[in-house]
Amino acid sequence: MGFQFSPTRVGHLTITFLVVVVCSLLLSNPVASSALRPKSEHDCSALTHLHDYNSKCAYLKSIKPCANQGFIDYLSFLYCNFDGFPVLGLSLLFLWLLVLFYLLGDTASEYFCSSLESLSKLLNLSPTVAGVTLLSLGNGAPDLFASLVSFMGESKGTYDVGLNTVVGGSSFVTCVVVGVISISLHKRRVRVEKSAFIRDIGFFCAAIGCLALILVYGKINFWGALGFCSMYAVYVAFVYVSWRIGGEGQDSDLESVHKRDSLSEPMLQRLVDVEGIEDGIVNGEHHNDDDDNDDGRYYWRLVVWVITLPLYLPRRFTIPVVSEARWSKPIAVASVTFAPVLLSFLWNWKRKPTSFEVGVVYLTGGLVGLVLGLVAVATTKRSNPPKKWLLPWLAGGFVMSMTWSYISAQELVALLTSLGYIFGVSPSILGLTVLAWGNSIGDLITNVTMALHDGNEGAQVAVSGCYAGPIFNTLFALGISLVGCAWDVYPSSIVIKTDPKLLESLGCLVIGLVWSFLVLFSNRMxxxxxxxxxxxxIYLASLSLRIIQTGGSH
Structure with missing residues (x-):
């Protein structure tokens, strides 16, 4: 039988092409140049021997930026501007840390997941494949971009941040989230589907084993990295075959996963209906409710909306959105016009502003944006989003949401690396704890809520998600980072410093998986x-051991 290009196959190829194109642009961008290239001989370790802000500021001015892979040099910002006001400077950095976590999570929830879901419907992807690919990609977007930035960044030592973030996030989800779900449901005696559990545990242990081999060997070439990343394709294929042959994971499961995805909306977003407030202001409408409390909540949402407006507008005016509920022709035209300009800025921002190449890139971005804006004006209606040529709109939203997620993750990793130098804490510990917790707290809230309120089916989907997510983060998010680094030095191999502490963390992660396996089988699932x-x-013991070891090494 000949090969036929069904919509599902075309959908797979289209989304794979988009991911490869965006990752290629990020890897070729000077901002995301490989961490494996020769670094400056300077690092920030000398800061620990200086005791006042003036001397630290003078030292930072005398060397090249040693912890600056984002738009802001956070060390210089603190030590050169807040001498005498250290509490204020540190407070601003921690406030900005919360903002970056919000940006990363909100962009993934509001734009990235929306684009993926629309692409899934447009390309007629099967429910099971969409669940383990697009929805996993949407839920794992923060980890994916944090891993990419950690490996592609210019700051020294961010390899540790990327590896520990993936391992820390996997440990948190498979131990803490599954543990909380198990304790919460102990009276309901919910059964876990045996075949799906064995499949997920088996693939996850295989992924951890391969990662451990990479760490022990200490290096990996492009083909090895590609093979490691391709294991996720094998996992997806196995899930799909299980569904087609055994009926595992019917269409209703996808509906549950979509509910799970909608629950992952950032908590701040739940307090304020951004689109509703925006429509009310634009149209001059305010619907008075019968209850005064409703008016109070409306004005509270209005206050929160004003506070979040500087974070909302830049993304709204550069990420194309074509959903029925959020359609606005003026904003849509502005988004396709400004998106190429933003890409031009990101391409140029570390180049010399007087160079000829910079001018050409800005001119090209401006002209492309102008042409796209005129086309959007001529081909769209004010009342409803376009019905034809929808794929370019969705692809544009997908690319720009990935871009904004990458920007947020880049700043987040840069700030965490700087905080490590400020407080004398290993960046690997910050990746294992702060970054891993920040990226995984949504899984805790979402999965526990679903397990408690959506019956036995919701509990099953929540538990499955606790293993499917870490499998995605380990094989795809970390794998694509290794592929990018290895490609940058091809045909040579990239060198990864063996960290015994990280191997111990992997061992504790395996212990948690084995414990879950043994207890579930002894308790009839x-x-x-x-x-x-x-x-x-197990999680607390692993974390305590790691912190004690790191503290003792300083």
Missing amino acids: RLGGVMGIGLLV
Whole structure:
């Protein structure tokens, strides 16, 4: 039988092409140049021997930026501007840290996941494949971009941040989130589907084993990295075959996963209906409610909307959105016009402003944006989004949401690296804790909520998501980062410093998986308090051991 290009196959190829193109642009961007290229001989370790802000500021001015892979040099910002006001400077940095976590999560939820879901519907992807590819990509977007930035960044030592973030996030989700779900459901005696659990545990252990081999060997070439990343394609194929042959994961499961995805909306977003407030202001409408409390909530949402406006507008005016609920022709035209300009700025921002190439890039971006804006004006209606040529709009939204996610992750990793130097804390510990927790807290809230309120089916999907997510982060998010680094030095191999502490963390992660496997099988696949308490103890013991070891090495 000949090969036929069905919509599903075309959909797979289209999305794969988009991911490859965007990742290629990010890797070729000077901002994201490979961390494997020769670094400056300077680092920030000398800061620990200086005791006042003036001397630290003078030292930072005398060397090249040593922890600056984002738009802001956070060390210089603190030490050169807040001498005498250290508490104020540190407070601003921590406030900015919260903002970056919000930006990363909100962009993934509001724009990235929306684009993926629309692409899935437009390309008629099967429910199971969409669940383990597009929805996993949407839920794992923060980890994906944090991993990319950690490996592609210019700051020294961010390899540790990327590796520890993936391992820390996987440990948190498979131990803490699964543990909390197990303890919460111990009275309901919910059964976990045996075949799906064995499949996920088996693939996850295989992924951890391959990662451990890479760390022990200490280097990997392009083909090895590509093979590691391709294991996720094998996992997706296995899930798809299981669904086609055994009926595992019917269409209703996708609906549950979509509900899970909608629950992952950032908490701040739940407090304020941005689109509703925007429409009310633009149209001059305010619907008075019968209850005064409703008016109070409206004005509270208005205050929050004003506060978040500087974070909202730049993304709204550069990420094309064509959903029925959020359609606005003026904003859509502005987004396709300004998107190429933003890409031009990102391409040029570290180049010399007087160079000829910079001018050419800006001119090209401006002309492309102008042409796209005129085309959008001529081909769209004010009342509803376009019905024809929808794929270019969705592809544009997908690319620009990836761009904004990458920008947020880049700043987040840069700030965490700088905070490590400021407080004398290893960046690997910050990746294992702060960054991993920040990226995984949504999984905790979402999966626990779904397990408690959506019945046995919701509990099953929540538990499955606790393993599918880490599999995606380990094989795809970390794998694509290794592929990018290896490609940059091809045909040579990239060198990864062996970290015994990271291997110990991987070992504790495997212990947690084995504990879950043994307890579930001894309890006839029922979730219970023994399993949950054991997982929490394993996680706390692993984390405590790592912190003690890191503290003792300083």
